[in-house]
Amino acid sequence: MLTSVERLLFVRAVPIFQELRDDFLVRLASVMDELSFPRDHTIFTQGEEGRSLYIVVSGLVRVHIGDRDLAHLKQGACFGEMSLFDAEPRSASVTTLENCECLMLTQLQLYDAIEETPGIAVNIIRLLSRRIRELNSKVNAYEVKNSALDLSQAGSNLAG
Numbered sequence: 001m002l003t004s005v006e007r008l009l010f011v012r013a014v015p016i017f018q019e020l021r022d023d024f025l026v027r028l029a030s031v032m033d034e035l036s037f038p039r040d041h042t043i044f045t046q047g048e049e050g051r052s053l054y055i056v057v058s059g060l061v062r063v064h065i066g067d068r069d070l071a072h073l074k075q076g077a078c079f080g081e082m083s084l085f086d087a088e089p090r091s092a093s094v095t096t097l098e099n100c101e102c103l104m105l106t107q108l109q110l111y112d113a114i115e116e117t118p119g120i121a122v123n124i125i126r127l128l129s130r131r132i133r134e135l136n137s138k139v140n141a142y143e144v145k146n147s148a149l150d151l152s153q154a155g156s157n158l159a160g
């Protein structure tokens with residue numbers, strides 16, 4: 001268990017909360033639930049309804065769709081934030097790779113916090129935008145790689 005000071009220091013270092021005032025962070029950190037998960041535990045499954053954001057305090061989690069890994073997240077990383085805003089089912093599953101400690105922020109807690117400090121919404125939008133850009137970059141790299149393979153195969157067919 002984290003002390004209140006440790007919680008504040010930890011939450012202050014999380015990218016989506018970095019620009020927020022300490023008085024707000026104290027309140028936010030105090031309402032978050034602290035959860036412990038054993039290794040190989042599924043925190044949530046793709047398709048489930050989700051209404052909470054998680055922050056890795058310690059350990060390592062795997063974000064995946066089936067057997068395909070999308071990301072490995074460690075201390076300070078957030079996951080589950082998309083479902084807080086769109087009320088859609090979880091887009092991926094998250095499973096622990098090690099024993100993990102996480103902080104959890106529910107949708108209701110977040111909405112109350114945004115009403116008090118709208119800046120948190122801007123920070124979360126930045127995080128989501130960054131993740132979309134990273135995914136777009138991966139998709140583009142994949143498409144370029146496959147186009148190059150298609151062209152080299154077409155060239156070898158013409159030569160043969």
